[in-house]
Amino acid sequence: MKLVPDRRTVLKRSLLAASAVVFAPSPVRAMADTVANEPEVTATEDLMREHGVIRRALLVYQECVPRLRENAGALDPASLQGTARLFRDFGENYHERMLEEQHIFPVVGKASAELAKYADILISQHARGREITDYVLSVTSGKKIAAVYAEPLAKAFEGLVRMYENHAAREDTIIFPAWKKNFSNKQLDELADEFEEIETRVFGKDGFEEAEKSISVIEGGLGFSDLAQFTAPPPPGG
Ligand SMILES: [Fe+2]
Ligand SMILES: [Fe+2]
Numbered sequence: 001m002k003l004v005p006d007r008r009t010v011l012k013r014s015l016l017a018a019s020a021v022v023f024a025p026s027p028v029r030a031m032a033d034t035v036a037n038e039p040e041v042t043a044t045e046d047l048m049r050e051h052g053v054i055r056r057a058l059l060v061y062q063e064c065v066p067r068l069r070e071n072a073g074a075l076d077p078a079s080l081q082g083t084a085r086l087f088r089d090f091g092e093n094y095h096e097r098m099l100e101e102q103h104i105f106p107v108v109g110k111a112s113a114e115l116a117k118y119a120d121i122l123i124s125q126h127a128r129g130r131e132i133t134d135y136v137l138s139v140t141s142g143k144k145i146a147a148v149y150a151e152p153l154a155k156a157f158e159g160l161v162r163m164y165e166n167h168a169a170r171e172d173t174i175i176f177p178a179w180k181k182n183f184s185n186k187q188l189d190e191l192a193d194e195f196e197e198i199e200t201r202v203f204g205k206d207g208f209e210e211a212e213k214s215i216s217v218i219e220g221g222l223g224f225s226d227l228a229q230f231t232a233p234p235p236p237g238g
Helices: 007-021 026-036 043-074 077-109 113-139 147-180 185-203 207-222
Strands: none
Touching: 043 077, 043 147, 043 185, 043 207, 077 113, 077 147, 077 185, 077 207, 113 147, 185 207
């Protein structure tokens, strides 16, 4: 998954350029060497930015909850159908099934009984998420969302968002760091390449970039593109 150069890549390039052109003194060259030895996009960074796409899908669901309760008939089911398909293809079938369940949880589960228990819960939450996605796909396949589905769908969204926000936050802060501890920098670099190869094999192109574009289009269609609309109001008396 190659994106525009990140800050570290830019720093590395500028340091390498400086050392090549100016015959820089040894401290600069030594710093460039240190930076050059770091992996450009780590495996855990990949997993966490995939969570970013998944969270944006969850935010679409969350923002649609009041709309469902006010007037479900006015809500475009195609936007929710598209979000559920993205959640299925990118979140469930790729991120969860091919990366976490194949590569992350088996390693973490061997580290301690506590982490093994965590992995079991996370796997059962993946399964529950899939059931909810099946439901979302089924009730948003028509031209309109039937009134009878408005409240059950709103409740399904609330349950999924609550579960998955807890789920992804624990993965980011407990599971991924525990997984990373099992490998050297060189091995992590190789795993990052392996994850990238899986992604290319599954999507035939840059899956992250495509998924990010897809959620952007969905957000645009629902009027969620403007980030400023989500700035919180000032506190009372502020
Ligand atoms: Fe997960
Ligand atoms: Fe995850």
